[in-house]
Amino acid sequence: MLIDPESRLSFEKSRSGRRGTQFPKERLSGKEASKLLPAALLRKEAPQLPELTEPEVVRHFVNLSKKNFSIDTHFYPLGSCSMKYNPKVNEWAAALGDFASVHPLQPEETAQGWLCIFYELEQDLKAITGMDRFTLQPAAGAQGELCGMMMVRAYHASRGEHGRRKVLVPDSSHGTNPATAALLGYEVVQVKSNARGRVDLEELGRLVDGETACLMLTNPNTLGLFEDEILKITEKVHKAGALLYYDGANFNALLGITRPGDMGFDIVHLNLHKTFSTPHGGGGPGAGPVGVKEKLIPFLPVPLVEKRGERYGLNFEQPQSVGRLKAFHGQAGMILRAFVYIRTLGRTGLKQVSEDAILNANYLRARLKTIFPVAVDEPCMHEFVLSARTGKGNDLHALDIGKRLLDYGFHAPTVHFPLVVPEALMIEPTETESKETLDRFVEAMTEIRKEMDRKPEIIKNAPHTLPIRRPDEVMAARTPVLTHRDWLRENAQQAPAESNERVAVHRISER
Amino acid sequence: MHYHPLTADDRREMLEAIGVKHFEDLLKGIPSSIRARDLKVPEALSEMELRRELEATGKKNQGSKSVLSFLGGGSYEHFIPAAVPQLMGRNEFYTAYTPYQPEASQGTLQAIFEYQSLIAELTGLDVSNASHYDGATSLAEAGLLALRHTGRRKLLVARSVHPDYRQVLRTYLEAADFTLEEFGFEKNGKFKRKEFQELLNEEIGGVVFQTPNFLGTVEDLDGVAREIHALGAPLILAANPLSLGVLRSPAEWGADMAVGEGQVLGLPTGFGGPYLGYFAVTRELMRRIPGRLAGMTMDQEGKRAFVLTLQAREQHIRRERASSNICTNEGLCALGACIYLTLLGKEGIREVGELNLDRAYYLREKISSLKGYRVEKDSPVFNEFVVFSEKPFSEIQSRLIPQGILAGIDLSRYYPEMKGAFLVCATETKSREDLECFVKALSQC
Numbered sequence: 001m002l003i004d005p006e007s008r009l010s011f012e013k014s015r016s017g018r019r020g021t022q023f024p025k026e027r028l029s030g031k032e033a034s035k036l037l038p039a040a041l042l043r044k045e046a047p048q049l050p051e052l053t054e055p056e057v058v059r060h061f062v063n064l065s066k067k068n069f070s071i072d073t074h075f076y077p078l079g080s081c082s083m084k085y086n087p088k089v090n091e092w093a094a095a096l097g098d099f100a101s102v103h104p105l106q107p108e109e110t111a112q113g114w115l116c117i118f119y120e121l122e123q124d125l126k127a128i129t130g131m132d133r134f135t136l137q138p139a140a141g142a143q144g145e146l147c148g149m150m151m152v153r154a155y156h157a158s159r160g161e162h163g164r165r166k167v168l169v170p171d172s173s174h175g176t177n178p179a180t181a182a183l184l185g186y187e188v189v190q191v192k193s194n195a196r197g198r199v200d201l202e203e204l205g206r207l208v209d210g211e212t213a214c215l216m217l218t219n220p221n222t223l224g225l226f227e228d229e230i231l232k233i234t235e236k237v238h239k240a241g242a243l244l245y246y247d248g249a250n251f252n253a254l255l256g257i258t259r260p261g262d263m264g265f266d267i268v269h270l271n272l273h274k275t276f277s278t279p280h281g282g283g284g285p286g287a288g289p290v291g292v293k294e295k296l297i298p299f300l301p302v303p304l305v306e307k308r309g310e311r312y313g314l315n316f317e318q319p320q321s322v323g324r325l326k327a328f329h330g331q332a333g334m335i336l337r338a339f340v341y342i343r344t345l346g347r348t349g350l351k352q353v354s355e356d357a358i359l360n361a362n363y364l365r366a367r368l369k370t371i372f373p374v375a376v377d378e379p380c381m382h383e384f385v386l387s388a389r390t391g392k393g394n395d396l397h398a399l400d401i402g403k404r405l406l407d408y409g410f411h412a413p414t415v416h417f418p419l420v421v422p423e424a425l426m427i428e429p430t431e432t433e434s435k436e437t438l439d440r441f442v443e444a445m446t447e448i449r450k451e452m453d454r455k456p457e458i459i460k461n462a463p464h465t466l467p468i469r470r471p472d473e474v475m476a477a478r479t480p481v482l483t484h485r486d487w488l489r490e491n492a493q494q495a496p497a498e499s500n501e502r503v504a505v506h507r508i509s510e511r
Numbered sequence: 512m513h514y515h516p517l518t519a520d521d522r523r524e525m526l527e528a529i530g531v532k533h534f535e536d537l538l539k540g541i542p543s544s545i546r547a548r549d550l551k552v553p554e555a556l557s558e559m560e561l562r563r564e565l566e567a568t569g570k571k572n573q574g575s576k577s578v579l580s581f582l583g584g585g586s587y588e589h590f591i592p593a594a595v596p597q598l599m600g601r602n603e604f605y606t607a608y609t610p611y612q613p614e615a616s617q618g619t620l621q622a623i624f625e626y627q628s629l630i631a632e633l634t635g636l637d638v639s640n641a642s643h644y645d646g647a648t649s650l651a652e653a654g655l656l657a658l659r660h661t662g663r664r665k666l667l668v669a670r671s672v673h674p675d676y677r678q679v680l681r682t683y684l685e686a687a688d689f690t691l692e693e694f695g696f697e698k699n700g701k702f703k704r705k706e707f708q709e710l711l712n713e714e715i716g717g718v719v720f721q722t723p724n725f726l727g728t729v730e731d732l733d734g735v736a737r738e739i740h741a742l743g744a745p746l747i748l749a750a751n752p753l754s755l756g757v758l759r760s761p762a763e764w765g766a767d768m769a770v771g772e773g774q775v776l777g778l779p780t781g782f783g784g785p786y787l788g789y790f791a792v793t794r795e796l797m798r799r800i801p802g803r804l805a806g807m808t809m810d811q812e813g814k815r816a817f818v819l820t821l822q823a824r825e826q827h828i829r830r831e832r833a834s835s836n837i838c839t840n841e842g843l844c845a846l847g848a849c850i851y852l853t854l855l856g857k858e859g860i861r862e863v864g865e866l867n868l869d870r871a872y873y874l875r876e877k878i879s880s881l882k883g884y885r886v887e888k889d890s891p892v893f894n895e896f897v898v899f900s901e902k903p904f905s906e907i908q909s910r911l912i913p914q915g916i917l918a919g920i921d922l923s924r925y926y927p928e929m930k931g932a933f934l935v936c937a938t939e940t941k942s943r944e945d946l947e948c949f950v951k952a953l954s955q956c
Contacts, residue, residue, distance in 0.1 A: 002812070010625055011628065014856075021592050026943070028943055028946070029868075041759055043759050044759070048632050049633075049853070049860055051857050061598045061601070061850055064621055064622055065618045066603060068604065069607065069612070072605070073603060089558050089561065099572065099574070100780075101575040101588070103780045105584055106917060110578075113570065113571035116568055128552065140838070145836065153686070175838075179835070188831040226538075256550045280609070281604070281846070283608070283610065284642075284840045285841045323678055326784070328585075333781050334785060344561060345514075345555055347549070356517050359525055360525075366529045378540075403614065411608075411615060434516035435521040461811070463615075466614040466617075467614070468614055469812050472808045472809050473818050482627055482806050482807075483624075486807075
């Protein structure tokens with residue numbers, strides 16, 4: 001294995017005796033720490049953490065960061081992820097000492113500022129979605145789904161309807177939908193999409209019955225299309241006594257345009273890290289507040305935030321509650337950032353978010369559809385899906401096109417999802433991208449389309465300009481090396497005479 | 512709007528390219544009866560106005576920035592080196608998505624790999640995932656893993672495990688039609704060994720301990736793993752990762768899974784989140800671990816590379832057959848923990864542990880000599896301990912808040928039998944003056 005200097009692990013840069021931080025020397029108890037506890041409770045073998053100075057640690061992580069694509073450096077049209085600009089004033093607010101230094105178990109009277117933010121965000125989310133009450137506790141969209149589906153179960157159980165063991169999901173749904181329903185012991189039934197990419201009403205009619213607990217739906221769906229028969233869908237499901245769950249992953253299209261509460265949904269989760277601009281952080285933290293209609297309020301997790309006169313407080317008294325999903329009160333820092341975002345945009349700005357997101361998506365769709373076929377050729381909402389199938393008999397896939405885009409300085413779209421479209425490229429530009437950026441993206445896609453015919457191998461082997469070429473994922477799964485220790489063991493087995501490091505340096509100087 | 516670049520000209524040109532006259536033509540699919548009217552959200556504020564308002568709202572909190580806080584109970588005030596927030600704040604980390612394109616995410620992926628390596632070192636276990644939402648949800652997923660692995664239906668849990676964790680665990684288990692049973696603790700905070708042994712049988716699919724537990728007591732788990740393993744069940748240990756520079760590790764206790772709250776590794780208390788749950792297991796359980804894993808491999812040219820791996824467990828591949836529904840983890844928080852642990856290094860992790868012991872034992876000794884207060888001296892602790900007072904805690908608390916002191920956590924709220932008891936925490940952040948000021952204030956209550 002060749003190891004560039006920049007891909008050496010902190011452990012490999014470690015030198016015994018170096019340190020990256022200093023603690024006070026003063027000891028108060030007058031005893032050595034090892035004498036304060038019985039020896040049986042003390043660690044025998046010290047953890048082998050790396051030993052580096054602060055400047056070495058800083059250089060290590062700054063150089064690592066430079067190997068990433070991110071919103072602040074690149075256009076990132078990753079479908080269904082709403083990779084929009086993350087405003088810096090959000091971060092300013094979250095770093096304020098008067099918020100960041102508060103302990104979650106402080107007496108309520110010493111945390112009124114935080115409780116006020118929780119309360120106010122709930123009011124805003126209610127107005128935006130048309131729901132009656134929110135919990136801000138769930139840590140992410142997937143946990144919001146879990147919370148919502150727990151309430152579905154509790155609701156039916158409270159009515160003695162224990163026979164409702166089926167959950168319906170469209171075949172275009174996110175993987176978390178069926179995974180969540182299955183976690184709760186539900187039988188997952190897929191509803192086929194029709195030729196227009198929407199839920200097939202007839203098929204839905206056949207599948208929904210007295211054993212159905214819920215239909216989980218994203219609207220706009222994962223093709224970026226508004227389910228225009230939504231009112232018939234919700235009516236059909238409700239008529240069978242089942243509930244409707246709204247997966248808010250695609251909410252960025254709906255701010256000030258329409259509300260899931262008005263469509264007839266009973267439960268909604270929102271991803272604050274998508275629509276409400278909190279940073280994705282390389283895979284979280286997110287936040288997945290869940291809103292419900294009146295009849296489901298008793299089942300919300302505890303505690304709920306309430307306003308009593310001029311004071312804010314926590315209510316733990318919910319006898320029918322599904323329980324608790326997280327220690328303390330939720331992803332407070334994300335809740336604060338989302339609140340700041342909503343206040344920055346206000347009612348007019350929020351509507352502009354969705355309008356521009358829709359306009360940007362439709363513009364890209366219109367320009368790209370002459371290059372690659374659109375899954376369903378009609379106006380989309382905030383995103384759309386192309387098919388990379390060209391029918392030319394080459395061995396190029398959506399994944400390859402995504403990889404080639406990296407060479408052009410764009411993050412790849414979501415590829416091979418939704419599963420209902422062969423060779424899917426799912427593109428979501430968001431509202432914070434300029435027309436110039438979109439035009440450059442179109443140019444890149446045009447070039448790539450030409451390359452597909454003329455030099456397919458350049459695409460098949462892309463990317464060529466990034467810190468690494470395509471990694472061997474099969475090898476990673478077959479012989480998992482998941483820690484530095486694994487690597488030491490693996491490396492010892494291969495035992496090359498010359499150290500790997502030196503080989504790498506040698507090779508680099510040859511270039 | 513200063514985040515939205517489209518100009519009026521852009522909009523006109525774009526509508527033309529799309530082939531519609533008005534923007535509204537794009538929304539024809541939405542039934543008019545459900546078109547939103549006015550959004551009942553306040554109008555926008557400028558950044559200057561908003562910041563003024565937020566500063567004022569912040570002043571309604573009294574955090575450890577402005578008061579002396581002795582609160583612990585699962586969220587702790589620790590020293591955070593200045594380099595941690597600065598490096599976490601690098602835009603390339605902060606505003607990246609989950610590393611689905613490994614070529615464009617080597618920074619995030621290598622950091623996760625290093626985080627996993629550090630957690631494996633601390634716990635002594637073989638495999639760590641890329642993190643979970645928080646300590647409580649890590650524990651809940653560990654409980655589910657144990658029951659699925661053993662095919663049994665009941666979990667045995669120490670009542671001294673954090674009450675919120677137990678409540679989350681119960682919520683997750685009940686949702687999957689599993690049950691749990693609890694065993695109690697002695698007056699000194701140690702688990703009741705006899706009760707544990709009586710409840711342990713072949714129906715138990717896993718046993719959960721926390722150390723230090725919610726009462727601050729460092730558990731002596733001698734022989735416990737052997738008894739549990741003899742019945743074919745795994746031992747799940749919720750351990751404070753910052754204590755593991757000095758306290759016996761989960762692996763040294765024979766644990767099969769170690770989980771817990773990673774907030775102590777460089778993150779502020781922040782009113783309860785975002786934090787991160789760490790989650791480590793033995794190699795035997797590797798393919799059952801929920802959440803993301805980064806692995807090392809090579810690229811086409813033989814260069815070292817990092818990828819997300821063993822994804823066959825995950826929801827986006829397996830849908831209803833996934834091992835968990837989790838997808839987002841706490842990437843940025845795990846990065847923070849990774850930077851923090853790298854800065855502390857081998858010496859720092861031991862020193863910070865020793866400082867916590869020092870401050871806690873010093874404070875406990877001082878309080879024990881006060882009239883009207885009692886402590887259990889034969890309870891070994893790390894950085895927090897129980898104080899029994901003759902007065903109700905609410906009385907003490909309301910006298911100390913105006914003096915700028917948050918005295919601790921009322922334990923009778925969680926354990927009704929513990930009237931007058933409260934949990935006091937002293938980490939390395941407390942100086943001699945801080946502790947003496949607190950002791951004096953307590954003595955005057």
